[in-house]
Amino acid sequence: MKSEPDDCSIDDLAAAPGQCVPWVGVRNYQARNFMRDAMRIGDGVLFYHSSCAQPGIAGLAEVASAPHPDPTQFDPASRWHDPKATPAAPRWMLVDVRLRARTRLLPLTEMRQRPELASLQILQRGNRLSITPVTPAQWQAVCALLGQPAR
Incomplete structure (x- = not known):
């Protein structure tokens, strides 16, 4: 899951109540569908900083809630x-995300050099999605690079 550090950084997640935040603002249908249809409570999340000086994975998190409507879609401000979007027919869903571990930054440049991550969707040309699936093998490879257990 990609986040711009100015919107929500790994430090913001660590400082949030319960170290948990709602993943607001997703406005791409494919990314929304990943949250709505594929994510389950307890699923691992690679917390990725994007649109910053050094993009990369900044920590590990987990899905902490079932999908529910993103309240920002209803707020004119x-x-x-x-x-x-209406409360009766919401268009945008979110999940809450809870911190598992802050890690060293695993920069995009380093990920591109790792053959075991070559198929990682975030590394593919033209990928602009803020949420992409990760295979178990990719999860294990990233956790190994970060020195974290692959639970």
């Missing part, structure tokens, strides 16, 4: 407001 929010930059993520969607005038077509």
Whole structure:
């Protein structure tokens, strides 16, 4: 899951109540569908800093809730407001994310050099999705690089 550090960094997650935040603002249908249809409580999350000086994985987290409507879609003052969304027919869903571990930064440049991560969707040309699936083998490889247990 990618986040711009100015919006929500790994440090923001660590400082949040219960070290848990709602993953607000996703406005891509494919990324929304990953959260809505594929993510389950307890699933691991690679917390990735994007659109910053050194993008990369900044920590490990986990899905902490079932999917539920993103409240920002209903708020006219929010930059993520969607005038077509209603509480009766929400368009955008989110999951809550809880910190597992802050890690060293695993930079994008380092990930690109690792053959075991060559198929990682975030490394593919043209990938702009903020949420992408990770295979068990990719999860284990990243955890090994970060010196973290692959639970």
